[in-house]
Amino acid sequence: MSFISNLIGGLSLGSIYALIALGYTMVYGIAKMLNFAHGDIIMVGAFTIFTAASSLGGNPFVAILCGLVTCVILGVLTEKIAYKPLRGSSPLAVLITAIGVSYFLQSVALLIFGSTQRPFPKLFSLSPIRIGKDLVIKGESIVTLGVTLVIMAGIMLLINKTKIGKAMLAVSEDKGAAQLMGVNVNRTISITFAIGSALAAVAGLFYGLTYNFIGPYTGSMPGIKAFVAAVFGGIGSIPGAMIGGILLGVIENLSKGYISTELSDGIVFAVLILVLLIKPTGLLGKKIAEKV
Amino acid sequence: MKKKKLNLRVLLTYGILAAVCVLVFVLIETGVASRQFKSLVVPLCVNMMLALSLNLIVGFLGELTLGHAGFMSVGAYAGCLLSVYLEGTMPMALRLPLVMLFGGLVAALFGLVIGIPVLRLKGDYLAIVTLAFGEIIRSIILNLDFTGGAAGINNVPRDIYRGSNYLIAFVLVFITLIVITNLVYSKQGRAITAIRDNRIAAESIGINITYYKLLAFVIAAFFAGVAGVLYGHNIGQLDANKFDYNRSIEILVIVVLGGMGSIPGSLIAAGLITVIPEVLRTFSDYRLLVYAIVLIAVMIINASPRMQALRARFSVRRLWKLIRGRRRKKEA
Amino acid sequence: MEKTQEQTPMLKVENLGISFGGLQAVDSFNIEVQKGQLYGLIGPNGAGKTTVFNLLTGVYKPTTGRILLDGEDLTGRSTTYIGRHGIARTFQNIRLFKNMSVLDNVKVGFEHQYPYTVAEGLLRLPRYYRQEKKMVEHGMELLEVFGLQDEASYLAANLPYGQQRKLEICRALATRPKLLLLDEPAAGMNPNETAELMDTILFVREHFQMTILLIEHDMHLVSGICEQLTVLNFGTVLAQGETARVLKNPDVITAYLGE
Numbered sequence: 001m002s003f004i005s006n007l008i009g010g011l012s013l014g015s016i017y018a019l020i021a022l023g024y025t026m027v028y029g030i031a032k033m034l035n036f037a038h039g040d041i042i043m044v045g046a047f048t049i050f051t052a053a054s055s056l057g058g059n060p061f062v063a064i065l066c067g068l069v070t071c072v073i074l075g076v077l078t079e080k081i082a083y084k085p086l087r088g089s090s091p092l093a094v095l096i097t098a099i100g101v102s103y104f105l106q107s108v109a110l111l112i113f114g115s116t117q118r119p120f121p122k123l124f125s126l127s128p129i130r131i132g133k134d135l136v137i138k139g140e141s142i143v144t145l146g147v148t149l150v151i152m153a154g155i156m157l158l159i160n161k162t163k164i165g166k167a168m169l170a171v172s173e174d175k176g177a178a179q180l181m182g183v184n185v186n187r188t189i190s191i192t193f194a195i196g197s198a199l200a201a202v203a204g205l206f207y208g209l210t211y212n213f214i215g216p217y218t219g220s221m222p223g224i225k226a227f228v229a230a231v232f233g234g235i236g237s238i239p240g241a242m243i244g245g246i247l248l249g250v251i252e253n254l255s256k257g258y259i260s261t262e263l264s265d266g267i268v269f270a271v272l273i274l275v276l277l278i279k280p281t282g283l284l285g286k287k288i289a290e291k292v
Numbered sequence: 293m294k295k296k297k298l299n300l301r302v303l304l305t306y307g308i309l310a311a312v313c314v315l316v317f318v319l320i321e322t323g324v325a326s327r328q329f330k331s332l333v334v335p336l337c338v339n340m341m342l343a344l345s346l347n348l349i350v351g352f353l354g355e356l357t358l359g360h361a362g363f364m365s366v367g368a369y370a371g372c373l374l375s376v377y378l379e380g381t382m383p384m385a386l387r388l389p390l391v392m393l394f395g396g397l398v399a400a401l402f403g404l405v406i407g408i409p410v411l412r413l414k415g416d417y418l419a420i421v422t423l424a425f426g427e428i429i430r431s432i433i434l435n436l437d438f439t440g441g442a443a444g445i446n447n448v449p450r451d452i453y454r455g456s457n458y459l460i461a462f463v464l465v466f467i468t469l470i471v472i473t474n475l476v477y478s479k480q481g482r483a484i485t486a487i488r489d490n491r492i493a494a495e496s497i498g499i500n501i502t503y504y505k506l507l508a509f510v511i512a513a514f515f516a517g518v519a520g521v522l523y524g525h526n527i528g529q530l531d532a533n534k535f536d537y538n539r540s541i542e543i544l545v546i547v548v549l550g551g552m553g554s555i556p557g558s559l560i561a562a563g564l565i566t567v568i569p570e571v572l573r574t575f576s577d578y579r580l581l582v583y584a585i586v587l588i589a590v591m592i593i594n595a596s597p598r599m600q601a602l603r604a605r606f607s608v609r610r611l612w613k614l615i616r617g618r619r620r621k622k623e624a
Numbered sequence: 625m626e627k628t629q630e631q632t633p634m635l636k637v638e639n640l641g642i643s644f645g646g647l648q649a650v651d652s653f654n655i656e657v658q659k660g661q662l663y664g665l666i667g668p669n670g671a672g673k674t675t676v677f678n679l680l681t682g683v684y685k686p687t688t689g690r691i692l693l694d695g696e697d698l699t700g701r702s703t704t705y706i707g708r709h710g711i712a713r714t715f716q717n718i719r720l721f722k723n724m725s726v727l728d729n730v731k732v733g734f735e736h737q738y739p740y741t742v743a744e745g746l747l748r749l750p751r752y753y754r755q756e757k758k759m760v761e762h763g764m765e766l767l768e769v770f771g772l773q774d775e776a777s778y779l780a781a782n783l784p785y786g787q788q789r790k791l792e793i794c795r796a797l798a799t800r801p802k803l804l805l806l807d808e809p810a811a812g813m814n815p816n817e818t819a820e821l822m823d824t825i826l827f828v829r830e831h832f833q834m835t836i837l838l839i840e841h842d843m844h845l846v847s848g849i850c851e852q853l854t855v856l857n858f859g860t861v862l863a864q865g866e867t868a869r870v871l872k873n874p875d876v877i878t879a880y881l882g883e
Contacts, residue, residue, distance in 0.1 A: 028416075034416060034419075082588055082592070085592050085596040085598065085599075086591070086592060086595055086596050087597075088597045089595040089596055089597055089600075090552075090595065091415075092350070092356065092548050092552065093548065093591055093594070093595035095356075095548075096544070096545055096548045096549070096587070096591050097587075097588055097591040097592065099541055099545065099587070100584050100585075100587035100588035100591060101584075101588060103580060103583065103584035103587065104581065104584035104585065104588065106580070106584075107578075107579075107580035107581040107583075107584055108581065110577075110580065111577055111578070111581065224423070224537065227420065228420060228424065231416065231417060231420045235416060235417075260435070262431065262434060262435050263431055263432075263435055265427060265431050266427065266428045266430075266431035266432060269424035269425075269427050269428050269431075270424075270428055272420070272421070272424050273409075273410075273421055273424050273425065273428075276413060276417055276420075276421055277409050277410075277412075280412065280413050280414075280417060281417070282417075471746055474745060474746050474747075474748060475742075475745065475746055478740075478742075478745030478746070478752065478756075479731070479734075479735070479738070479740065479745065479755075479756075479759075480742055480745055481745075482724070482728055482731060482732050483732060483735065485721065485723070485724055485728075486721045486724065486732045488723075489720075489721035489722055489723055489724060490719045490720065490721055490722070492683070492715075492719060493715065493719035493720070493721065493795075494721075494732070495703040495704055495707065496681055496683075496703055496707050496712070496713055496715075497707050497712065497732065497733045497735065497795065497796070497798070497799050498704055498705075498707030498708035498735050498736060498799055499704065499707075499732065499735055500704050501704065507742065553723075
């Protein structure tokens with residue numbers, strides 16, 4: 001029975017990773033950059049919801065909306081201010097800039113909220129579900145899993161069925177050609193950052209609900225894990241990010257439950273290495289052969 | 293012609309660094325320098341060694357790795373544990389080179405063992421795998437008994453040279469600098485740079501890609517390990533959490549800031565990155581914020597295509613040429 | 625095709641073939657290049673010419689067939705091995721070491737001729753200086769052949785296009801190959817530059833007693849310097865033999881001009 005509850009815990013943790021990894025992968029696909037600051041957007045989302053819930057009264061949906069809007073604006077702004085000027089320069093320069101943005105967000109949060117962990121508000125009162133005698137499933141897990149699945153379906157529809165989705169695919173394939181075909185590249189990139197950041201806000205919400213405490217460095221480790229998940233699934237691939245995220249969460253939770261809490265991160269990374277050594281472009285990544 | 297120019301640049305780097313070392317020595321020994329200043333010298337040298345060695349991988353080989361702190365930690369633990377074990381058996385003059393070498397070699401061995409499987413990967417995949425290895429090393433060290441687990445090691449000898457650890461640090465920086473420079477300007481170094489510039493062409497003229505990639509990786513790991521041993525002996529304790537991916541990123545920031553493939557750049561940037569946060573202490577709480585803003589601004593100014601075009605238009609060299617051209621015209 | 629028994633051919637390829645996921649890119653390709661010959665490989669775009677070069681240099685592993693260089697079987701060998709054992713090439717889209725100096729580009733090609741160990745290099749032992757000196761001398765000699773000696777310290781990226789092509793040939797020759805493969809050496813050149821290139825290729829053949837196999841679209845160049853031709857179409861050999869005769873072959877004309 002504990003296996004099933006561990007598994008469900010893992011699925012819900014995995015959905016948080018998947019939400020973040022989706023943002024990573026979408027931005028990577030379109031801007032060809034590793035957005036190291038993406039993890040910190042989660043933290044900003046969580047803190048915004050925290051602040052809004054405590055100052056705007058009880059309505060959780062208003063608080064969540066505030067979180068979403070803040071993250072979207074922040075995501076689009078960072079792209080415009082920090083990344084856009086570096087379009088066309090070396091990927092490493094962009095990576096270091098993203099690291100700078102990450103430090104920036106962390107230090108702003110540190111200045112406003114201090115370094116002590118804050119309790120995340122209980123926005124919803126969810127009763128755990130009991131099945132049989134021993135199996136107890138946390139309500140938050142079910143909500144996290146359910147909402148993530150809905151969002152993923154939505155993203156898939158958006159990418160494959162809408163005009164903006166096609167534009168995103170076109171820009172990620174070839175920026176220049178897309179521009180020649182009349183796609184507004186700047187707008188498409190902005191929209192991608194907006195969507196990625198909105199997903200990060202949702203991830204921030206669920207992270208807060210699951211772990212109950214948030215701090216300025218909250219986003220850092222989940223960010224790295226989600227990055228791992230994105231690579232695991234094949235970076236640039238949207239279904240890959242989903243599968244990678246969920247698998248990672250399950251592996252982490254099961255190794256916490258059955259092997260060792262301290263080693264769980266190490267095990268997650270070891271599995272990643274193993275996968276990449278067998279399949280160097282990740283689970284669903286495309287192999288790109290260099291033309292000679 | 294070219295050969296001479298090149299030698300000149302190398303000698304200039306050596307000379308300026310030596311002059312700075314002498315200056316620091318005089319400032320410290322005459323008591324002009326503050327205690328805070330003195331305490332910064334060894335960490336600065338550690339960063340220089342780390343940056344020089346990482347530059348070999350990132351700048352000259354052209355591969356992105358995010359696990360350099362992992363090699364540093366392996367070297368630090370190996371060297372410091374041996375140092376503690378050997379305590380009292382031999383004089384420091386013998387023990388120190390021995391533990392440095394040991395730490396470096398263990399790190400190099402890790403570089404070899406990790407490098408063989410991962411160097412097949414490219415770009416972002418290599419970056420994430422090296423990051424993963426760094427984190428695995430950390431989590432293993434935290435879970436082993438002989439490394440002290442989460443408590444770390446606290447009894448590493450701190451005084452390695454009559455209260456002037458920084459002199460040892462100077463020597464180590466120079467050794468690193470000379471070895472890396474000599475490697476870069478040798479046939480092996482050319483092969484490594486050729487792989488960076490065009491792997492397919494390098495292969496087609498008979499360069500063994502795997503061998504040279506491993507060579508760069510192993511030498512870089514060696515010096516990261518030695519830097520770790522120095523670090524451990526300077527602060528007298530080791531905590532595995534100090535060697536997480538953030539440390540690797542800090543080293544990468546130094547390398548990129550100094551210019552990939554630029555040896556003097558790595559040295560200067562190491563100086564800036566070590567000293568700036570200390571200078572910013574006056575801003576206390578705003579320190580990190582200012583640091584972040586400076587980092588972003590420098591990257592945009594340095595690397596953005598538009599800024600580069602602007603700089604090309606107003607560069608010092610161009611200005612110099614203009615002035616010289618006018619003068620020549622006048623003379624004519 | 626008649627076979628000369630007296631002499632092993634420099635390059636002998638038998639029944640070479642490769643398929644990419646069901647697509648037969650090259651099929652039963654045979655060729656025999658004699659020592660000192662200037663041999664042309666022509667054919668319409670997408671006929672598989674560069675694929676043949678990639679097979680010969682080990683970039684792709686053939687699914688069928690054998691490659692013999694001066695009698696040595698190179699089939700299935702790695703690119704590095706082949707590069708060391710006698711086949712050097714240039715690329716359709718120039719592949720220089722752009723951020724290295726012109727002289728260094730050539731010196732990289734000396735990889736196995738002036739050896740010294742890592743330790744000798746790091747410690748700057750006498751052999752390092754000796755070998756480096758020889759490399760500079762030999763490198764400058766090669767550059768002079770191509771008139772690049774004054775540009776020796778330039779970054780390769782800063783050379784004009786025509787000189788980049790020359791440097792690529794120069795670098796290939798630095799490996800002391802038995803066979804030189806040139807992939808569209810005249811691409812992007814104007815008629816004057818092409819004429820100069822033809823002289824250079826002829827000179828290389830004389831001066832280094834080189835065997836040369838080249839891919840080219842410029843018919844003026846091909847008919848001007850190649851002694852033998854093989855025409856590829858859709859991955860198979862369409863015609864083979866002496867240049868003048870091959871170019872008159874009606875099948876070849878149809879393949880180039882259409883019905």
